[in-house]
Amino acid sequence: MKIPRISPETLLVLDRFIERPTDWRYGYELSRETGLKSGTLYPILMRLEKYSMLEACWVTTEEGVPLRHTYRLTSDGLELARTKLAEARPHSMVRQPAFCSG
């Protein structure tokens, strides 16, 4: 199994995924939770997907609104996330949300 480069930002994303491992997550939702901007978040998602750590699918949310891309870790992704997060220190990964409306 090939492993992608794991940066501190990648760990943040993995941390959010592992919180609810079976849930499909939206990009904007992940951005708000991790504090990562789109320019940082999407390259991480693309890299994880390329290494088959992430699966993606299109979903319809409401009529007249374009489809949304949702993401979930694969079994390999879950295993990697658990390993890497155990090695890292979770408390050092707290960041402020990026796109707060308030």
Place this chain on the structure above:
Amino acid sequence: MQLRQAATVILESAIRIAPPSSRDWGRAMMGELNFVEGPWAGTMWALGSSRVLAKQALVSLIIPGRRGEDYVPDGGLFANSATLRKAALAMGCACILAALLFFAAPPFRQAFKVALKPWHLASGNIQPGFVAVAKQAEIKHDAEGEAFCAVRLQDSRESARLAEEAVRLDPNLLWVYAVVAMRYPELSETNKWVEKLERWDPQNALVPLITAESIHRANVQRGGGSPPTKEQEQAWQRAMAAAFQSPKFDDYFDRIAQLNRRVVPRYGFYDPYEVQSREQIDLPDSALENSQRFAQSLLNTGADLEAKGDWKGGRGRYWTVARFGQLIDSEGRTNREHGMGTTLQAMAYSQLQASAGKEGMQAEAALFGYLAAKFDPAKGKHGGLPGESAFGRDTSERNAAVVEISGIMILFFSGLVVVALSILIAGSRRRARLAAKRAKPVATIVVLTSAVGMLFSSVTLYLTYRPYWYIFQSAIQNGDGMQTRDMQEFLNSTQMLPGVSPHAFRTFTEALLYAGSPSFLFYVWAGVTLLGVLGLGLIFLRHFMGRPRAQAP
């Protein structure tokens, strides 16, 4: 609202330029943009997303289909339109044909030869074409053809042999001895030639100047720093005295011009550099040194006579120097001749000024002072080649650079066309390799762009050189010397690397090795070359990195 719309437009544009494998991700980012709250947050989301897609597009441009993901078999420009590809090829072939047709025009052929001159010089092939002309002239027993080669060949022995042969066939060409001896005073034949020249043209100051140069050169070869023997010194003094007493000076350039007019059309030897160049035909190197030394001795003798009260005798010596300077200045054709003439005049007039001042003739002293200042070489008001430069040196240097670059570009584009056409032919075979088939669209683009470049370079070369071709033709056919200075400056510049001043280095190789002061144009030229090389590298990188890899079963 408008800000949100602008953000949407930016992201849509980024999706359009993104590589196929990233477009889904672009749509995903666009989908999320609808849920980002606030106009500024939306704009930042769109800009961040666009940055990601733009980066992907750039990487894809340099290395398409990394690991083969983006590779679409037979894709790219012209992929879906064989008609478009055929039209592009037809257009390219038309441009190539048009560029080749330029070679039918004599001005263009001449321009192309001139453009490649620095490369001939760099390769050591200094006088291409002369050997053939000399051989033809010998076979035909053509005295003028042999004389034409003799006055220009850089091989002194061959030059002397041809001169002897030319004079044997036509004794009226005896002046050729003087021209060859001016260039090679060290030749053993010089003394024999000088005797003949003294009988043939007894009043010409050039002949004793050659004798003096020959004595000077013999002394240098004998041991450099050792003083000349008494016999040598006496012979040198006699020769210089004869030169200073001569009533005329003829460097035989008129005869050389007449010879050009007859010989060049006869042999179709339209090499303007070789025909027009006066660099090789000039007074001997030490003529100025010899003349200055003798002039100074005359001026010193005059000063001694003045000190003894012989004012007339002293003035006579000064006027001898001034008159000889006037003669060389007025009859000479080259920079060296004019420089020598003005230097001698300045020396003489300074002495005459001092002499007139001592005698209390203030008006005369003022006049001589004015003349001494006028001819002072340090002030640079006098001298230089005769004739006006219509274009100016800057224009000539710029035209030379354009001609050289155009010539190189024609060769460069021709090479690209040959390579690209070979790929197209190889890719059109039934059993062609996949790589060759896949390279066909790129090769089509290369053929088209190179053909256009070839045509553009040919047109530029033709139009830039055309005025010089007319100047050269006019000089050869009608003996019209107008604008020969422009031609001279242009030809001097074409011997150099484009943009390097011809006055900085003597040869192209020197310019390469010791390029100390290349001009702005040189850097532009170097930049264009570098960009061309980088472009080619990019094309090859795209080709080899983008090819599909074998898949594991």
